[in-house]
Amino acid sequence: MHLEMIAVVDLSVILAGLGDAFSLTNLFFVVFGVVVGQFVGAVPGIGPVMAMAIAVPFTFALDPLPAIAFPVGVNKGGLVGGAVPAVLMNRPGTPDAAATALDGYPLAKRGKPLKASKMALFSSVTGDTFSDIVLITVSAPLAILALRMGPVEILALMVFAFSVLAGLVGKSLIKGVIAAALGLLFASIGSDPENYTPRLIFGFWDLYDGLPLASVAIGMLAISEILRRLSEAHGSVKSAIEVRDTGDPDDRRVTWAEYWSCRFVMLRGAVTGTILGALPGIGSTAAAFMSYAFTKAASKEPQSFGKGNIQGIAATELANSAVVGANLIPLLTLGIPGSVGAAMIISAFMIHGMQPGPLLFETQGRLV
Amino acid sequence: MSIVIAVCGLMLMLGPTPHQPPGWRYFLTTAAYVCVLGAAIYAMSWFGFVYVAPFFALIIMLMIGERRPLWLALGVVGMPALIWFFVTYILDWVLP
Numbered sequence: 121m122h123l124e125m126i127a128v129v130d131l132s133v134i135l136a137g138l139g140d141a142f143s144l145t146n147l148f149f150v151v152f153g154v155v156v157g158q159f160v161g162a163v164p165g166i167g168p169v170m171a172m173a174i175a176v177p178f179t180f181a182l183d184p185l186p187a188i189a190f191p192v193g194v195n196k197g198g199l200v201g202g203a204v205p206a207v208l209m210n211r212p213g214t215p216d217a218a219a220t221a222l223d224g225y226p227l228a229k230r231g232k233p234l235k236a237s238k239m240a241l242f243s244s245v246t247g248d249t250f251s252d253i254v255l256i257t258v259s260a261p262l263a264i265l266a267l268r269m270g271p272v273e274i275l276a277l278m279v280f281a282f283s284v285l286a287g288l289v290g291k292s293l294i295k296g297v298i299a300a301a302l303g304l305l306f307a308s309i310g311s312d313p314e315n316y317t318p319r320l321i322f323g324f325w326d327l328y329d330g331l332p333l334a335s336v337a338i339g340m341l342a343i344s345e346i347l348r349r350l351s352e353a354h355g356s357v358k359s360a361i362e363v364r365d366t367g368d369p370d371d372r373r374v375t376w377a378e379y380w381s382c383r384f385v386m387l388r389g390a391v392t393g394t395i396l397g398a399l400p401g402i403g404s405t406a407a408a409f410m411s412y413a414f415t416k417a418a419s420k421e422p423q424s425f426g427k428g429n430i431q432g433i434a435a436t437e438l439a440n441s442a443v444v445g446a447n448l449i450p451l452l453t454l455g456i457p458g459s460v461g462a463a464m465i466i467s468a469f470m471i472h473g474m475q476p477g478p479l480l481f482e483t484q485g486r487l488v
Numbered sequence: 489m490s491i492v493i494a495v496c497g498l499m500l501m502l503g504p505t506p507h508q509p510p511g512w513r514y515f516l517t518t519a520a521y522v523c524v525l526g527a528a529i530y531a532m533s534w535f536g537f538v539y540v541a542p543f544f545a546l547i548i549m550l551m552i553g554e555r556r557p558l559w560l561a562l563g564v565v566g567m568p569a570l571i572w573f574f575v576t577y578i579l580d581w582v583l584p
Contacts, residue, residue, distance in 0.1 A: 163574075294503075298496045305489040349552050350517045351510070 133485040134256075140185055140486065149186035153193020160194070161201025162213045168198020172464040176471070184472040184487055191468050192448075195461040196248055199404070199441050203240035207433075208233055216440040219408040223425060223432030230428050234372040239430050240437040242374055243386065247438035250390040251397060251445030259449045274399065278406075306331055374430075382434040385415050389438035396439075397446025403459055404443035411439030451476050452488055521551065537583040541568035 140146065153175075160171040172191045179187035202214030207224035220240055227236040309320045310330030321327040389411040396407040415435035416425045425432050448465070450456040457463035469476050474484055528544040542564045549563045575581045 292500075294496045294499050298493055298500075301489045301492045301496070305493070308489070346548070346552070347518055347521065350521055351514045 137486045137488070141189075143185075145183075146186050146189050149182070149190040150193045153190040154197035154200075157194035157197025157199075158201035158204075161198035161217075162204040167214050168195050168201075169460050169464060171198065172461060176464055176467045179468050180471050184474070184484075187472060188465065188468050188487075191465055195465070196441070196444050198461075199444055200241055200244045200437075203244070203433075203437055204237060207236045207240060216404040216408055216443075217436075218405065219412045219436035219440075220433055222412065222436070223427070223429050226426065227428035227430065227433070232371045232428070235374055235430070236428075236433055238374045239378070239382075239433045242379060243382070243389070243434040243437035244441040246386055247390050247393055247441035248445050250438075251394045251442040254394050255445050255448055255452075259453050274402075278402075306336070378430055382431050384418075385431045385434050386438050388414050388418070389435045390442045393439035393442025394446040397443035398449045404440035407443045408436040408440040411435045452480060517551070521548075524548065524551070532584045538568070538572060541571070 156171060156175070157168045161168050171194050175194060176191055179190055182190070198214060199216055202212055202217035203220045203224065204213060206212040206217040206221040207228050210221050210225040212218045212221055224236045224240060227233075305320075307330070309327055311317065311328050312319050318325075318328055392411045392414065393404070393407045396402045396410070397404070412425075412432060412435050415431055416422050419425065419429075419431065421429070443459070444461070447457075447459045447462045451462045451465060457466055466476055469480075474480060474487075480488055524544070524547055528540055531540045545568060546560065546564045549560055554560060554563070572583060575583055
């Protein structure tokens with residue numbers, strides 16, 4: 121291992137890299153990537169990963185820095201975009217935003233969709249900035265910690281995640297156990313990652329890669345929403361999305377007092393997201409739900425969660441965005457992609473003849 | 489896992505609950521929606537997305553209670569056309 125090389129990055133190299141990062145061309149591709157990411161993230165079933173898969177081959181024609189900045193922008197924008205349908209339609213654009221719908225949609229139904237969307241955006245930006253600062257400053261020690269996490273530690277962490285999620289069960293423990301068992305059962309469908317033998321596919325080879333996330337999200341959230349609306353429709357005219365205007369300008373924005381009231385929630389979500397993001401394979405969805413459960417458990421008003429509590433939106437969006445920045449820690453330091461999105465970014469590196477890993481800091485310190 | 493689900497389901501069924509089951513109207517509308525959904529998927533495999541999606545969208549919108557002509561037109565023509573264009577030309581996938 122060449123981990124000791126990671127820490128040896130000259131300050132002048134960092135400053136030169138920052139200069140490159142703020143060049144007009146690079147900023148254009150970052151903004152373009154974020155816009156594309158927000159669009160595809162907001163369209164359920166497409167997602168930023170697919171957009172990155174389509175975009176990465178085109179980065180061949182670009183310089184290395186914008187070629188990597190563009191898919192990173194798509195990835196980050198996609199996470200924010202996923203919250204838009206979660207808030208407006210109870211239908212997350214990406215799996216990461218599923219927890220956002222828990223409080224975002226109720227808040228939108230109370231006539232505050234802009235407040236919910238803006239809180240999701242501000243939280244995402246805060247979480248992403250936090251994890252980026254961590255990435256720049258302490259990626260080396262975090263990478264060493266991540267490297268020491270073996271299968272046993274990862275399993276222990278997932279068991280811990282399950283025990284934390286027990287806080288989300290609500291009043292009925294039995295229903296919670298059923299939900300967890302159903303989740304495990306559905307997650308078992310597909311190929312066994314150890315031996316690549318098919319599991320629970322019953323001859324349907326389309327299920328070899330597991331249940332498609334878009335289909336699961338549609339089934340869980342969209343179909344249930346359609347059924348709810350059908351049960352409430354008695355021949356009356358109803359809009360597909362009902363958002364009433366309260367007339368209060370404060371309901372259209374996030375006040376500084378509201379943002380500041382979420383500071384501990386944000387700190388907790390940022391730390392949760394950054395730590396889980398630095399560990400390959402756990403993912404932003406688990407981070408979002410864990411952060412939500414932590415916040416609900418720590419709240420003085422846990423009963424207000426699920427009914428449009430702005431802290432619930434902050435907790436989930438902050439954690440899932442913090443994961444994206446932290447996902448780059450194992451990628452840049454060890455060459456291990458922390459998520460599918462990070463694996464796509466590896467492709468962008470490799471197209472330009474660079475191998476992500478410990479030596480990248482030495483050979484491409486300015487770019488990193 | 490399935491045994492855990494079955495045992496928990498049994499406990500829920502036998503245990504006392506303050507929950508009131510929904511009325512027959514809810515079951516009827518749900519059954520009607522499932523039938524329409526199944527029929528639409530079956531019809532798509534025969535006639536294709538382009539011909540079936542507008543009718544499916546119209547029926548669902550009417551069932552939900554939408555009656556405004558502009559929204560109906562958008563749902564029946566605009567949305568399937570947008571999906572068709574996006575999936576066929578942007579994503580280069582094949583619709584049924």
